[in-house]
Amino acid sequence: MKKILFLERFFDTKKNQYLFFTIISFAIFLFSMDVGIFWDNVLFTSKIGTHLYENNLFNWMLPDNLDAGHPPTLGFLLAILWKVFGQKLWVSHLLMLPFTIGFLYQLFQLTSYFIKNKIHSFFAFLLIIIDPTLSTQFVLVNPEIIQLFLFLLAINSILYERYFLKIVALFFLSIISLRSMLLFGGVFLFEIINLKYIVKTEKAILSKKLIFSYVIGIIPAIAYLSIHYIEKGWLVSHANSPWSGHRNFVSLNEFLKNCAVLVHKYIDYGRFIIYFVIIYIFIKFKKSAFSKVTKQLLILSFSSVFFIIIASLLSSNPFGHRYFLISYILLNLLSFLLFVKFLKKKRFVYSLIFITLITGNLWIYPKEIAQGWDATLAHLPYYSLRLKAIDYLNNNKIEIEDVASFFPNKTALHHVDFKNDHRSFQNFNKKNDYVFYSNVYNLSDEDYDSLNTDYNILKEFKNNNIQVILYILKEK
Structure with a gap:
């Protein structure tokens, strides 16, 4: 009982929250500082960052062999830090430290919004961060944690009604990558649906104030894409691009295959247990399970990645587990809310989900089956x-x-x-x-x-x- 009271009091102040998440993030940094650049981050961190570092930091028009259409924001940030501390692996991981702190804090703000009990909120937070795909992003140098931090900052700003902070979050979210631009669209979609069906505002949904926030927020993306098109004559791909084969529309058979792959990404690495719990409670408790909070989380879970899912299903570009990270996070939170409210054996269910997700890092397929190695700690x-x-x-x-x-x-x-x-x-x-x-x-x-x-x-x-x-x- 005393330990529970201590935790409640500890997390009551923002100062203690910042301290806790800073300590956790610094521990992650120390653990991961020797983890090499991996997967497609060899391009987006090493090669692009090195090009900017050795040439002109502010010339974002990359050579075609490095240009996959994404803004080189991560490489730009790395190059700046390398200029100060030298081009070293630990320096690259150092860049991720403030974004990890910010992400963890924003994640806790999200869980605290939906779960008022600070202890329950903390345990929901723990259940979320042990997801194999999410925990793997903490130890890699990549744009995922940066995008997630800015996305959660934008969503929390909507939920907590912090208008100026929302504009700041959207402004930077729009320039991290092409996928972050789709997340930007997900924020907009959520806010519109949330206002109409959850808040049920009597005012005009597309108010001048709302439109203004997104117009300001999208400026970096529009500026980059416009300049890129003027300079190069293309946005995402061109005939001689190394990635041209991944920028085509799919056939019907390929679309159906992509649908199957999408389902697999969601249930992989132990996440199937989350959806089993959600579906079980929905079937058993029916309408009583569909509270306002449940509906809001469901809307956020799918509106956030709506444009990413559409782009993934219709494109020949292979898509990874991490593309849908924010959706995993929100569905995990939803499962916690539901089983805490409706199931008697709460500790058993929590332990079952926790163990299933942790051991998800042990899922290794036969070598003939392609695996998302950048989405599991098994690769360390x-x-x-x-x-x-x-x-x-x-x-x-x-x-x-x-x-x-x-x-x-x-x-x-x-x-x-x-x-x-x-x-x-x-x-x-x-x-x-x-x-x-x-x-x-x-x-x-x-x-x-x-x-x-x-x-x-x-x-x-x-x-x-x-x-x-x-x-x-x-x-x-």
Whole structure:
């Protein structure tokens, strides 16, 4: 009882909340400061950041081989910090620290809005942050936490009626990435639906004040996209773009496949338990489960990612688990609200969801099945194994340039750990003398067949369920 009272009093003041979230964020920074640049962040952090760092910080018109249409905001922020502290991996993680603090604080503000009991709000907060996909973003240098922080700041500003803060949040949210622009649209959609069906305002929904906030907020996005189009003649893709194959509309069969992939992203890594609880309570308690708060959270859960879902389903661009992070967060919060209110065995259900989400990090599929490795903490042993394999190559006088590898390792070593080693792995062509492979790379069946048929294992490194294997071409 005394511990509960202490927690209630502790979280009653903003000063203590800031202190707590700062300590947590700093602990995350210390834990993750050696985690290398991973997945498509090799482009959006390392390559783009390095280009701006070595050239002109303020020239956002990137070379076509680096330009996927996104504003280079993250690379710009990294380049500024590198100018001050040097281009080092820990400096890159340092950039994420204030955004992590801000995100955690805004997340707690969100849970506190829907859950007035501070203890319950704190336990809902804990249940949310252990989601495998969300917790993985804390240890990576990427735009996700920045986008989530700004999105939650905008939503909380609407819920708590902080007009000026909403404009600030929208202003910066609109310039992080193309996906953050879609999140911007999600904020607008939520506010309109919320005013009409939840608040049920008698005033005009599209008031001058509301329109003004979004007009000001969208200025950075409009400015960037306009200048980009004037300078380059295209917005998202062009014929010679490395990503042109990912910028097409899908066929009906591909659309249906994307729908199945979307469902999988939502239920993956243990999240199925959240939806099971929600659906069970909706079926059992029917109308009584659909309170004003429940409806508001449901609206927010889907309006927030509405435009992202539409873009993902209609485009040939592969989409990841992290695209729908804010929806996972809100549905997780909804499940907590429902089982606390309607179920008797609250602690059991909480423990069940908690354990299922934590162990979601242990979900590793057979190597032939593509997996979102940037959405699970399971991949963390990869970084140390990668360094051991590189040390083996160096010690055995095997040139890095003679070794093939795969995404995301098919790049200069410098782009992963910023150690000023610009040697680079080459493309895999099935004839390379050596191959650097890890099960955190998603290979085609054809590439797997070639490794199994044409190569012998030279050296293998393992840690838990993660492995790095060096292959050597068989003599013919």
